[in-house]
Amino acid sequence: MVDSGANVATRTLPLSGVHGGSSVVRLEAAAPAERINLRVRAEDVAALSAALGVDLPVKPKTSSSGNGRTALWIGPDEWLVFGDVRTGLVASAAKSGALHSATDVSHRNTAILVSGPGSAAAINTGCPQDLSLDAFPIGACSRTLFGKVEIVLLRTAEDAFRVEVWRSFSDYAFGLLSEGARDAAL
Amino acid sequence: MLLIHCPYCEEDRSELEFRWAGEAHIARPENISAISDEEFAEFFFLRNNEKGLTYERWRHIHGCGRFFNAARDTISDKFLMTYKAGLPKQPVPASGEGETR
Numbered sequence: 001m002v003d004s005g006a007n008v009a010t011r012t013l014p015l016s017g018v019h020g021g022s023s024v025v026r027l028e029a030a031a032p033a034e035r036i037n038l039r040v041r042a043e044d045v046a047a048l049s050a051a052l053g054v055d056l057p058v059k060p061k062t063s064s065s066g067n068g069r070t071a072l073w074i075g076p077d078e079w080l081v082f083g084d085v086r087t088g089l090v091a092s093a094a095k096s097g098a099l100h101s102a103t104d105v106s107h108r109n110t111a112i113l114v115s116g117p118g119s120a121a122a123i124n125t126g127c128p129q130d131l132s133l134d135a136f137p138i139g140a141c142s143r144t145l146f147g148k149v150e151i152v153l154l155r156t157a158e159d160a161f162r163v164e165v166w167r168s169f170s171d172y173a174f175g176l177l178s179e180g181a182r183d184a185a186l
Numbered sequence: 187m188l189l190i191h192c193p194y195c196e197e198d199r200s201e202l203e204f205r206w207a208g209e210a211h212i213a214r215p216e217n218i219s220a221i222s223d224e225e226f227a228e229f230f231f232l233r234n235n236e237k238g239l240t241y242e243r244w245r246h247i248h249g250c251g252r253f254f255n256a257a258r259d260t261i262s263d264k265f266l267m268t269y270k271a272g273l274p275k276q277p278v279p280a281s282g283e284g285e286t287r
Contacts, residue, residue: 060195060250075250076194128187128200142195145202145248 014110014167015174024118025181027174030111030162035082036089037103044098051096052081063141063154072141072154080152110167112174115160118184123161125180133158147176193270194252207243209233210255211275237261241275
């Protein structure tokens with residue numbers, strides 16, 4: 001029984017409405033996305049790439065995009081694939097007919113978009129990776145640590161990153177990024 | 187901070203991303219139900235704990251998630267080399283070679 005909108009429960013997203021940053025870094029919550037954690041053997045990568053419409057990268061620390069989806073190399077047989085909500089990533093993967101494991105982690109993760117000239121400095125507040133353009137070019141991605149929490153980091157532009165973080169850790173990650181943004185402006 | 191070379195990521199990464207996972211190259215007995223208690227204790231509990239060159243398993247737990255093997259000097263804490271899991275015990279490169287951190 002659905003009547004007026006006043007009685008309809010709405011999902012509260014982690015970090016919904018938050019924003020922050022400093023004069024050199026902009027922090028905002030990413031739009032909701034559908035995500036899967038994908039495990040595939042080397043011989044079935046081509047079949048899954050065709051089924052998902054995005055080439056699963058096989059080189060460490062690289063990502064690829066296509067068909068409105070982005071695939072990040074996490075490990076030798078592990079990828080994080082995300083795209084727009086309700087496009088059926090698990091169903092697409094199932095159409096491959098190849099042996100794989102696709103776990104829907106859409107609501108396990110949330111993402112923070114970090115942009116601006118100080119974004120690498122802000123992330124390096126808690127992340128030990130070399131984020132220079134030589135070592136971490138546009139499109140590079142890696143699972144790593146940010147302070148005390150694990151993140152998946154993707155460089156989307158020269159001065160823009162996407163930080164995928166577990167939802168229960170997102171307040172912590174956003175808080176530390178905010179501090180990093182302030183420090184980057186000093 | 188130590189930098190450890192992950193053979194799967196093919197890159198040096200911070201020690202923070204790694205976890206130690208015990209001595210390497212310990213083979214599980216094929217007939218584990220037939221061995222004596224002493225042999226089982228030897229396999230299960232007893233480790234060499236060598237001073238100097240030691241072979242260990244490490245896991246890139248906050249990176250690619252893979253286990254790999256490392257040769258490490260327990261006196262200097264230097265990683266002499268790392269190699270993929272499943273490979274036989276690798277000889278350590280001559281001194282002066284390899285990773286010197």
